[in-house]
Amino acid sequence: MSHSNKISVVVLGSEDHLKKALITLILGTDLSLLPKKNDLKEPGIYENDMHSVICPPDRACNDLKNVFAPNQDPDMSLLVVKKGFTTEEVWKQVDNLHRITGKPTEEFIVVLPLGNKESFYPFKCYTLDQVFRKLTQLAEERESTSTRLPAQPAASWSQTPPHPMKEGQHPTTEVNLVLLGMTGAGKSASGNTILRKKQFISKASSKPVTTECQEAKTEIGGRRVRVIDTPDIFDDNRKSPNKEHVRKCLELCQSGPRVYLLVIHVSRFTDGERDILKKMETAFGREVVKQTVVLFTRGGDLQHGGMSFEDFLCGCQPDLKKIVEKCGGRCVLFENSASYSDQVEKLLQIVDRM
Numbered sequence: 001m002s003h004s005n006k007i008s009v010v011v012l013g014s015e016d017h018l019k020k021a022l023i024t025l026i027l028g029t030d031l032s033l034l035p036k037k038n039d040l041k042e043p044g045i046y047e048n049d050m051h052s053v054i055c056p057p058d059r060a061c062n063d064l065k066n067v068f069a070p071n072q073d074p075d076m077s078l079l080v081v082k083k084g085f086t087t088e089e090v091w092k093q094v095d096n097l098h099r100i101t102g103k104p105t106e107e108f109i110v111v112l113p114l115g116n117k118e119s120f121y122p123f124k125c126y127t128l129d130q131v132f133r134k135l136t137q138l139a140e141e142r143e144s145t146s147t148r149l150p151a152q153p154a155a156s157w158s159q160t161p162p163h164p165m166k167e168g169q170h171p172t173t174e175v176n177l178v179l180l181g182m183t184g185a186g187k188s189a190s191g192n193t194i195l196r197k198k199q200f201i202s203k204a205s206s207k208p209v210t211t212e213c214q215e216a217k218t219e220i221g222g223r224r225v226r227v228i229d230t231p232d233i234f235d236d237n238r239k240s241p242n243k244e245h246v247r248k249c250l251e252l253c254q255s256g257p258r259v260y261l262l263v264i265h266v267s268r269f270t271d272g273e274r275d276i277l278k279k280m281e282t283a284f285g286r287e288v289v290k291q292t293v294v295l296f297t298r299g300g301d302l303q304h305g306g307m308s309f310e311d312f313l314c315g316c317q318p319d320l321k322k323i324v325e326k327c328g329g330r331c332v333l334f335e336n337s338a339s340y341s342d343q344v345e346k347l348l349q350i351v352d353r354m
């Protein structure tokens with residue numbers, strides 16, 4: 001693999017021994033066998049034929065600025081933290097990196113120590129397993145583009161990788177995300193999380209807050225997304241879905257593919273939701289389950305109860321399990337009060353696959 005085609009990874013953090021261990025794992029070689037400096041006191045670049053790993057010394061502002069200079073986007077920036085870290089101290093590190101480099105906080109992936117499950121932290125984080133899965137995926141993408149594309153001009157080690165869709169590109173199709181579910185499930189709050197702004201009114205109330213279908217548009221990672229927030233179309237007190245809301249909802253998402261997000265509160269599955277897929281079929285047609293992702297809200301409740309999303313799905317009520325199964329197992333967990341986690345990206349990856 002040519003130098004310009006290498007996967008570029010920046011390894012950051014204050015623990016030298018952990019950084020060394022991670023670099024060793026990525027390169028599959030003992031660092032002392034590599035020709036570069038290995039004391040990590042100066043920016044070291046460690047390479048094999050597929051990866052180029054740069055390790056700037058901790059707190060060296062100028063080195064960091066150089067590594068993240070404009071148009072220098074590494075494929076992955078990993079922040080290594082030690083076992084028993086506190087969310088507050090790691091968030092401070094991430095925020096510091098953001099202030100020095102000017103890069104968004106989401107650009108820095110915190111590598112969770114072994115034994116830490118993926119959870120709701122205010123920063124983006126991966127388990128070691130996810131880091132290596134991402135590296136494999138990047139390698140596969142790189143292989144396929146290098147066989148398809150003519151040779152690229154020589155580039156610096158950290159040139160932006162050829163991602164299929166990047167910010168700034170404008171694909172012609174616009175995907176419609178239609179938020180459906182009971183009042184109070186968190187439809188408007190989830191819409192705001194996707195849009196990254198408080199567009200829809202979302203608050204605790206004994207009566208419905210959203211009374212009309214509304215739309216808002218955004219662009220995420222080069223994808224054009226139209227979010228449609230709805231009132232409770234399947235109100236328990238009605239025999240059939242509210243036709244007026246259904247008409248308005250369909251009118252708002254005329255063009256482009258449509259994905260329904262069935263919003264359900266993780267700790268409150270009600271009788272009215274048991275046959276919600278039937279009600280959705282009545283309103284939007286028999287194919288609706290093929291176009292639906294179940295979006296669970298209040299992921300923080302699971303975290304407080306020490307439960308992973310997988311444990312929740314395994315142990316939830318049979319009727320809820322059936323809903324997820326009918327939707328092809330497509331589901332995501334949101335915590336709408338945590339704006340920095342990668343929940344939206346996970347949802348859009350599912351939407352991309354659909």
Ligand SMILES: Nc1nc2c(ncn2[C@@H]2O[C@H](COP(=O)(O)OP(=O)(O)O)[C@@H](O)[C@H]2O)c(=O)[nH]1
Pocket residue numbers: 181182183184185186187188189190201202203204205209210263297298299300334335336337
């Ligand atoms: N903690 C927490 N609160 C949430 C979450 N999603 C929604 N809420 C709250 O639940 C209440 C109802 O949410 P809303 O979006 O208005 O529900 P809607 O009726 O389905 O649109 C509001 O007070 C939200 O702040 C979540 O993921 N976590």
Ligand SMILES: [Mg+2]
Pocket residue numbers: 187188189201202209210229230231
């Ligand atoms: Mg609402």
